[in-house]
Amino acid sequence: MQAPADATAMSRGFQLRTTHASRDKIRCLGVAGEVGVRGTILPAAFFMAFKAPPRPPPHLCFTGFTIPKARRFRGPTGLTMALKAVHVTDVPSLVQVPVNPSIPRAAAAARGFVLVGHRGKGMNALGSTDRRMRAVKENSLLSFNRAALFPIDFVEFDVQVTKDDVPIIFHDDKILTEDAGKILEKHVTELCLEEFLSYGPQREPGKVGKSLLRRTKDGRVLSWKVEDDDSLCTLQEAFEKVDSRLGFNIELKFVDHAVYQQEELTHALEAVLKVVHKHANCRPIIFSTFQPDAAPLLRKLQSAHPVFFLTNGGTETFDDVRRNSLDEAIKLCLEGGLQGIVSEVRGVFGTPSTVSRIKESNLSLLTYGQLNNVPEAVYMQHLMGIDGVIVDLVDEITAAVSDLTKPASAHEGGESLSGSLEQRQRPNFSQQELSFLLKLIPELVQH
Numbered sequence: 001m002q003a004p005a006d007a008t009a010m011s012r013g014f015q016l017r018t019t020h021a022s023r024d025k026i027r028c029l030g031v032a033g034e035v036g037v038r039g040t041i042l043p044a045a046f047f048m049a050f051k052a053p054p055r056p057p058p059h060l061c062f063t064g065f066t067i068p069k070a071r072r073f074r075g076p077t078g079l080t081m082a083l084k085a086v087h088v089t090d091v092p093s094l095v096q097v098p099v100n101p102s103i104p105r106a107a108a109a110a111r112g113f114v115l116v117g118h119r120g121k122g123m124n125a126l127g128s129t130d131r132r133m134r135a136v137k138e139n140s141l142l143s144f145n146r147a148a149l150f151p152i153d154f155v156e157f158d159v160q161v162t163k164d165d166v167p168i169i170f171h172d173d174k175i176l177t178e179d180a181g182k183i184l185e186k187h188v189t190e191l192c193l194e195e196f197l198s199y200g201p202q203r204e205p206g207k208v209g210k211s212l213l214r215r216t217k218d219g220r221v222l223s224w225k226v227e228d229d230d231s232l233c234t235l236q237e238a239f240e241k242v243d244s245r246l247g248f249n250i251e252l253k254f255v256d257h258a259v260y261q262q263e264e265l266t267h268a269l270e271a272v273l274k275v276v277h278k279h280a281n282c283r284p285i286i287f288s289t290f291q292p293d294a295a296p297l298l299r300k301l302q303s304a305h306p307v308f309f310l311t312n313g314g315t316e317t318f319d320d321v322r323r324n325s326l327d328e329a330i331k332l333c334l335e336g337g338l339q340g341i342v343s344e345v346r347g348v349f350g351t352p353s354t355v356s357r358i359k360e361s362n363l364s365l366l367t368y369g370q371l372n373n374v375p376e377a378v379y380m381q382h383l384m385g386i387d388g389v390i391v392d393l394v395d396e397i398t399a400a401v402s403d404l405t406k407p408a409s410a411h412e413g414g415e416s417l418s419g420s421l422e423q424r425q426r427p428n429f430s431q432q433e434l435s436f437l438l439k440l441i442p443e444l445v446q447h
Contacts, residue, residue, distance in 0.1 A: 113389075113401060114366065114387055114388025115152040115153055115154075115394075115398060116156050116249055116388060116391070117144075117147035117155045119155075119171065120140060120142075120143025120146065121135070121143045121146045122393060123171075123392055124137065124138045126216065126224065131227070133392065137226050139169045139170060140232070141230060141231075141233050143230070144157070144242040145241075145243060148242065148243040150398045151402060152394060154246065154247035154248060154249045154286065156288075156368075156390050157169050157250065158251045159235055159250050159253060160188050160189055160253045161271045162189065162191055163191060165267075166193040166271070167235035167236070168196055168234050168235065169232070169234065170196075171253070172215075173187060173253075173255050174188065174215070175196070176215060176221060177210040177211050177212060178211050179210075185215075196232060199211075200212040201229050209231075235272065235275050235276075236279060239283070244282075246283070247284030247286070248284070249286045250285065250286070251287075251289060252268070252269065252272065254268075254289065254291040256290070256318070257319065260291070265297055266301070269294065285305040286305065288342050289310055290309075295308075295336060296335070299336055306338075307338045308338065308339060308340040308341060308342045308366065309333055309340075309342070310341075310342045311323060312343075313343040313348060313351075314347050314350065315346050315350075325347075326341070326343060326358070329341045330354070330363065333361070334363075340365060340366065341358060342367065343367050344367070345368065345369040345381070346371065348365070348381070348384075349380075355386065365386050366390060367381060368390040372390060372392075373393045378391070378400065
């Protein structure tokens with residue numbers, strides 16, 4: 001996944017407000033927030049107060065699971081909230097969609113929603129003031145096993161292949177260090193395994209590795225300091241040393257804007273598949289990649305594990321048009337026999353009608369992005385029929401989703417008054433109301 005420039009405004013408590021609603025209007029508590037991604041204003045919560053004629057059904061059924069009434073849902077963010085008034089006219093009916101069976105599911109089978117830890121227990125945003133974004137080294141064995149302590153189904157991580165054909169786990173195209181006051185950087189794929197593992201903390205007692213630095217999106221070079229550090233690792237080590245019950249979402253990394261020959265892609269993919277076939281055993285595996293030629297090629301090279309195409313969903317523009325929209329992603333998946341799409345969540349919220357087209361194409365849909373650290377945004381995707389989310393704040397989001405899917409009886413009896421004040425009743429929408437909300441989402445998402 002690609003990291004935002006700043007991830008300081010994530011999930012914190014907020015104060016819910018309600019407003020008067022006239023008979024011909026529905027006033028929704030909408031969004032506005034200072035998330036601070038290169039000046040972009042992103043939505044932080046969707047329609048947390050929805051006042052309308054009292055007609056909600058006893059439950060809503062979407063994607064094969066049932067959401068009973070009167071359950072509670074934890075609310076987040078300390079972002080600025082704003083009211084939006086809209087007229088209700090010609091609201092279409094909501095199309096219900098079936099569960100797509102192509103995603104391997106572990107705990108997800110019980111809740112009907114897949115949770116994936118981003119680079120383990122969350123990516124490192126070194127420039128962030130939020131300590132949670134520097135709690136544990138991303139893409140490390142420590143981070144994967146920390147994530148496994150929570151009720152998640154997969155960890156997502158980035159795999160590249162070294163010069164001597166060893167698949168290693170590292171996100172950035174280049175790795176940086178400092179020597180005699182000078183910043184040195186090399187492409188990860190130009191390193192042999194031994195040199196790659198020489199960066200950062202070393203497993204061998206008494207051995208000191210090279211300093212590890214990172215270049216942020218705004219060009220700063222920062223020391224890669226986290227509260228709980230760990231050594232760099234290989235894909236094989238992840239299979240051998242990470243809880244075997246945890247699924248792997250293996251993202252195959254290639255350099256953006258680079259042109260690859262099929263022979264180069266095949267060589268890298270075969271190196272990865274060699275390790276996967278030898279060590280996967282019964283572990284659930286999903287492959288994904290932003291590289292539009294690598295995805296269908298990987299599908300041809302193996303059929304044991306699903307292949308998903310990663311897309312920014314139109315939130316960024318690339319020379320290769322196949323990367324520029326969800327419609328292009330659908331087309332590529334159908335032509336290449338892929339099983340699903342992983343989209344930036346803003347791309348889905350910006351064009352919510354594509355969800356039904358994706359489902360009609362018998363494709364699974366996962367999302368990633370900063371908004372997936374906001375419980376209300378995750379909740380809305382749950383209702384939209386999206387199959388799962390990739391998140392950084394693993395502990396917060398798993399707690400919220402657990403609360404979302406917990407039987408109502410679990411909240412009854414024994415709950416203190418203070419506990420009930422800390423939790424909020426999840427809004428209950430009729431199909432008509434939910435359809436109306438989906439029509440409004442594109443107006444709230446500002447790219």
